[in-house]
Amino acid sequence: MHNRVLVTGGAGYIGSHTTVELINAGYEVIVVDNLSNSDRGALEGVRQITGVEPKFIEADCCDRDAMRRVFEEYEFDSVIHFAAYKAVGESVAEPAKYYRNNILSFVTILELMCEFGRKNILFSSSATVYGDADVLPVTELTPRKPATSPYGNTKQMAEDILRDMVAANEHLSGIALRYFNPIGAHPSALIGELPRGVPNNLVPYITQTAAGIRECLSIFGDDYDTPDGSCLRDYIDVVDLAKAHVVAIQRLVDGRNKHRYEIFNVGTGRPVSVFELVRGFEEANSLKLNYKVAPRRAGDVMAVWADTRLANEELGWRAERELYDTLRAAWEWEKHLRQ
């Protein structure tokens, strides 16, 4: 089944947006999710946006027997593997939880793909693999730095596992997409990010502050060696990011990949500072945000942004959404959640 895709973690933030874009592009999607950090409601949002309800199986990708049943029951050529834990701080406190979940789930999926002769695998990697890069912007050939957290280490390890599995299995092809900082929500405000507890990431913290759930945003550091002293990141709209998955899967399905294992940066190519992002949010939504400057956050890199030429040229993909529109969508989603 060329046009059928198994999406693990499909009820999550990036997974649900990608499921929408896959359906819009004519794919049939089977979602596997254990709902440990996601909500079934996301799939209802997918249905409302697309008019199609994706097949949903509640299962844990580490559960080999449950996953085997999925492979036995459904024919699909392609898998997009989103299912993973993603909180940096938690990974430092509970490394075993991260290694067990993020590595075991991926190895299980890859082994089953080999056993069942399934061909194409897309993996959610992260710009975190570059660490504190010496030269910016980073290209896919920029050497990876040793990971600074167990979470980051699981992304590096999983990339290496994918490379080795592809090398050893002739029928298998894989792409790792290195996401920069995904933000925003679907313009319909029917799906978006659902942080549990106090958000670690900047944009959910901003929207919750604007909604009055958090009192004040702390800007972590204004004394970096950057134009305005705050950190620089490459904020990529989640819908643009979702579309990158569709073109990457299509490349594998069509056999247009140049190598059986490929890596692409998925970002805008534009560095944006924390102050710029906060100002952008205020202007885009005509409101004032309560914020203060706080000390640097341990583990933060000063700056990282993508060289996106490889994705532009090879995938024919580029980020299209304007930052203002993205920040408007983030706020619309936050308001939708509070209704």
Ligand code: UD1
């Ligand atoms: C973080 C992870 C990264 C992961 C990504 C997932 C770290 C070191 N990195 O990226 O591995 O892939 O999340 O989305 O945690 N900021 C504030 N105030 C806040 C929150 C953030 O000023 O309340 C600043 C940070 O200092 C940073 C920027 O906003 O400069 C972005 O932070 P965040 O959204 O947490 O993403 P990263 O740290 O870049």
